[in-house]
Amino acid sequence: MSKRVLIVVVVAILLLVMSGIVWARGAPEEEVYPDRTVTIVVPWAAGGGTDRVARFWADEFQRELDTPFVVENRTGGSGAVGHSAGATAAADGYTITMVTFELATLESMGLADLTYADFEYLLQMNEDAAGVIVRSDAPWESLDELLEDIRNNPGQITFSGTAVGGVWDLARVGMLLEAGIDPDDTTWIPSEGAAPAITDLLGGHVDVITNSLPEAQSQLEAGDLRALAVMSDERNPTFPDVPTLKELGIDWSGGTWRGFSVPVGTPDAVKQVLIEAGQRIADSQRFRDFMDDAGFGIRLRLGEDYAEFVEEEHYTWQTIIREVGF
Amino acid sequence: MDVVVQLLHPSVLVPWMLAMLFGIFAGATPGLTATMATALIVPISYYMSPVAGLAMIIGATFTAIFAGDIPATFLRIPGTPASSAAILDGFEMNRRGKGGFALTLDLLCSSIGGLIGVAILIMVAPPLARIALRFSSAEYFWLGLFGLSMSAVVSKGNTFRGIIAAAFGLLISTVGMDVTTGHPRFTFGQLELLSGVGFIPAMIGLFGLSEVLKLASDPATLNVPSITQSAKISLLGALPAIWRHKITVIRSALIGTFTGSLPGAGADIAAWVAYGVSKKASREPEKFGSGSEEGVIAPTSANNAGLAGAWIPALVFGIPGDAVTAIVVGAMLMYGLRPGPLIFEQSREIVDSIFMIAVVTQILLIGAGLLGIRAFSRILRLPRNAVMVIVLLFSAVGSFALENSFFDIYVMIAFGIIGFYMEKNDVPLPPLILGLILGPMVERNLRVGLVRTHGDFLPFFTRPISAVLAAALFITLFGGPIWNLIKGRLKQP
Numbered sequence: 119m120s121k122r123v124l125i126v127v128v129v130a131i132l133l134l135v136m137s138g139i140v141w142a143r144g145a146p147e148e149e150v151y152p153d154r155t156v157t158i159v160v161p162w163a164a165g166g167g168t169d170r171v172a173r174f175w176a177d178e179f180q181r182e183l184d185t186p187f188v189v190e191n192r193t194g195g196s197g198a199v200g201h202s203a204g205a206t207a208a209a210d211g212y213t214i215t216m217v218t219f220e221l222a223t224l225e226s227m228g229l230a231d232l233t234y235a236d237f238e239y240l241l242q243m244n245e246d247a248a249g250v251i252v253r254s255d256a257p258w259e260s261l262d263e264l265l266e267d268i269r270n271n272p273g274q275i276t277f278s279g280t281a282v283g284g285v286w287d288l289a290r291v292g293m294l295l296e297a298g299i300d301p302d303d304t305t306w307i308p309s310e311g312a313a314p315a316i317t318d319l320l321g322g323h324v325d326v327i328t329n330s331l332p333e334a335q336s337q338l339e340a341g342d343l344r345a346l347a348v349m350s351d352e353r354n355p356t357f358p359d360v361p362t363l364k365e366l367g368i369d370w371s372g373g374t375w376r377g378f379s380v381p382v383g384t385p386d387a388v389k390q391v392l393i394e395a396g397q398r399i400a401d402s403q404r405f406r407d408f409m410d411d412a413g414f415g416i417r418l419r420l421g422e423d424y425a426e427f428v429e430e431e432h433y434t435w436q437t438i439i440r441e442v443g444f
Numbered sequence: 445m446d447v448v449v450q451l452l453h454p455s456v457l458v459p460w461m462l463a464m465l466f467g468i469f470a471g472a473t474p475g476l477t478a479t480m481a482t483a484l485i486v487p488i489s490y491y492m493s494p495v496a497g498l499a500m501i502i503g504a505t506f507t508a509i510f511a512g513d514i515p516a517t518f519l520r521i522p523g524t525p526a527s528s529a530a531i532l533d534g535f536e537m538n539r540r541g542k543g544g545f546a547l548t549l550d551l552l553c554s555s556i557g558g559l560i561g562v563a564i565l566i567m568v569a570p571p572l573a574r575i576a577l578r579f580s581s582a583e584y585f586w587l588g589l590f591g592l593s594m595s596a597v598v599s600k601g602n603t604f605r606g607i608i609a610a611a612f613g614l615l616i617s618t619v620g621m622d623v624t625t626g627h628p629r630f631t632f633g634q635l636e637l638l639s640g641v642g643f644i645p646a647m648i649g650l651f652g653l654s655e656v657l658k659l660a661s662d663p664a665t666l667n668v669p670s671i672t673q674s675a676k677i678s679l680l681g682a683l684p685a686i687w688r689h690k691i692t693v694i695r696s697a698l699i700g701t702f703t704g705s706l707p708g709a710g711a712d713i714a715a716w717v718a719y720g721v722s723k724k725a726s727r728e729p730e731k732f733g734s735g736s737e738e739g740v741i742a743p744t745s746a747n748n749a750g751l752a753g754a755w756i757p758a759l760v761f762g763i764p765g766d767a768v769t770a771i772v773v774g775a776m777l778m779y780g781l782r783p784g785p786l787i788f789e790q791s792r793e794i795v796d797s798i799f800m801i802a803v804v805t806q807i808l809l810i811g812a813g814l815l816g817i818r819a820f821s822r823i824l825r826l827p828r829n830a831v832m833v834i835v836l837l838f839s840a841v842g843s844f845a846l847e848n849s850f851f852d853i854y855v856m857i858a859f860g861i862i863g864f865y866m867e868k869n870d871v872p873l874p875p876l877i878l879g880l881i882l883g884p885m886v887e888r889n890l891r892v893g894l895v896r897t898h899g900d901f902l903p904f905f906t907r908p909i910s911a912v913l914a915a916a917l918f919i920t921l922f923g924g925p926i927w928n929l930i931k932g933r934l935k936q937p
Contacts, residue, residue, distance in 0.1 A: 196639075282625060305895060307896055317577060336762040342785060411780060
């Protein structure tokens with residue numbers, strides 16, 4: 119090969135490569151979302167409840183949108199790490215975050231400088247109300263009897279369910295405040311989650327837990343535990359005999375929820391694609407079966423509705439957290 | 445019999461075997477733990493029968509817990525937290541060219557320990573689970589303190605420096621959110637520190653990276669292969685050693701099963717407690733820490749048994765005994781099974797399948813384990829400088845993989861440097877690890893326990909199980925010296 123031929127070949131290759139780059143640069147304008155892998159950030163550990171819901175949705179999104187959706191667990195700091203990572207990701211729709219109840223409390227608890235305003239909202243698919251659960255051999259036959267006992271013997275009754283300032287702790291505080299009882303008249307025993315709290319209750323080391331009813335379903339069904347009330351607007355269809363707080367004259371409901379969000383500034387077209395796909399998934403029988411089997415309550419809120427709900431939550435919990443001063 | 449036929453069906457057997465190979469890979473890769481292996485398997489298992497899913501999970505976790513000992517023995521990087529005790533004697537044996545023997549011993553005892561654990565699970569799960577229920581903060585506090593007292597045992601005779609290391613571990617373990625108030629401590633505004641200093645990256649740095657630094661500071665040793673002889677693997681050769689130490693195997697497996705069955709303690713703590721108890725009970729305690737057979741046998745018998753123990757509360761109450769069974773309980777709900785008091789009546793055949801799978805897994809483990817040891821020992825034929833590059837790579841990837849966090853790589857590097865200087869100054873590393881693992885358990889249970897009792901210390905001594913544990917701790921710590929004192933008095937007329 120002569121030198122001249124070599125130069126021609128090199129120049130030709132260079133031109134080809136450059137035109138390739140230009141072509142690739144030009145492409146996004148006609149790009150259809152999504153055309154590459156979408157990451158779902160989950161602020162909780164692999165294998166937990168939130169993770170299971172997220173992985174189910176990743177599979178379903180993948181089917182609907184024909185693009186890989188992968189789950190990335192960013193754990194730590196009571197959800198602060200994952201929520202922050204999701205909020206600060208590129209606002210291009212390729213990183214969506216499974217936000218949970220904790221987003222509404224991170225700022226008030228002093229854990230992260232992060233609020234509802236750091237996200238835009240796609241859809242919420244789950245809500246699980248707090249319960250009031252005692253051992254079957256406990257002396258209280260109704261919530262009234264329990265509350266009366268707390269009034270008469272302040273400081274005697276212990277509650278548990280999660281970490282200090284976690285969802286079930288705050289739900290307890292909300293219930294007691296609404297019932298006109300000083301939350302400090304009960305003692306909150308911090309636990310690392312539902313399982314240790316249930317163990318503690320079964321073992322007689324605490325008196326009441328405020329976990330969601332599905333979390334204690336096997337013990338409730340086996341008759342080891344008893345639910346006195348549920349903190350939701352309507353009764354839980356799986357537990358039709360358990361009255362709501364509102365029926366019992368206490369105007370309070372509270373619990374945890376999960377949904378999908380994207381960083382602020384994500385294009386509307388992208389959000390629309392995700393919301394529409396999400397709506398189809400939420401309408402499917404597969405989704406309902408999944409939630410029933412796993413014991414998660416279904417609650418669907420889309421776009422604006424969801425955004426308003428999270429904003430409301432922020433102020434509800436902020437009031438309660440300030441009131442007790444965590 | 446039906447159960448056996450069902451298990452031998454290809455639709456169960458094939459995923460089961462594959463999961464065990466995956467378990468070897470996950471366990472032997474630092475940063476990939478048995479918990480992560482389970483979390484990765486569960487979504488796949490939804491497309492299979494419940495039995496196949498459970499076979500995959502059980503197969504993968506038991507193999508992963510053993511496989512964690514492979515890099516611990518060969519490279520001094522524990523593959524999973526439950527293997528952190530294996531770096532003591534396993535690695536020392538490897539240093540003397542007996543790594544293959546150590547791992548064969550380790551593998552067989554894993555299998556035997558697992559079998560004992562599963563046997564207990566099958567026979568006495570309900571009563572044992574009831575005992576576990578009686579454990580509350582006070583009991584866990586003493587158990588944790590008992591574990592911490594092992595610091596002195598694993599200090600290689602250098603008790604004072606051992607205590608310094610343990611105290612440093614305890615200090616590091618206080619970083620993160622305060623358990624009783626929810627306030628951040630020593631986090632300096634770093635979000636990543638809210639959940640504390642990552643235990644796994646710290647462990648990988650302390651042992652893995654520090655070893656690299658040590659070798660790099662002595663270049664003369666770098667060009668020779670890590671092992672001069674081939675890592676000989678002979679199952680029969682290990683049997684006499686196991687027979688000699690049969691009591692150690694059984695005792696460690698019992699400790700492991702019970703510790704594992706407590707929802708507040710797991711296989712990692714089980715391994716350390718078994719190691720400490722075995723050293724105390726041994727006729728040749730001075731050999732521990734310098735390549736003792738018992739030192740290899742005790743932790744490995746305990747950690748596999750601990751894994752079996754964790755199934756006890758999971759099946760009986762639907763309350764997971766560790767992170768693995770926590771995921772399993774969730775998966776079982778998806779299979780339409782509800783672990784808890786009713787499962788023994790409502791789904792007896794599934795319970796039988798679980799038992800059967802767990803037994804057979806212990807036997808299959810030997811085959812899978814041998815494969816893992818062989819594959820891994822190839823690395824050691826490389827010159828040492830190449831091995832060290834692999835260690836570095838493993839350390840970085842492993843630290844990152846756990847939480848997808850670059851921050852954890854920095855943690856790993858920081859602890860690598862700390863570990864290097866500690867060893868240079870003869871400060872033993874294992875007490876630091878004990879402090880890190882047990883610090884949160886001791887602190888948490890002391891403080892939550894005091895919340896329960898409204899600040900009263902008395903129940904820590906008067907609750908029945910608490911009192912026994914406290915007495916046991918007292919006797920272990922002071923029994924020997926006091927006994928010697930009495931004996932000395934008696935001899936003097």
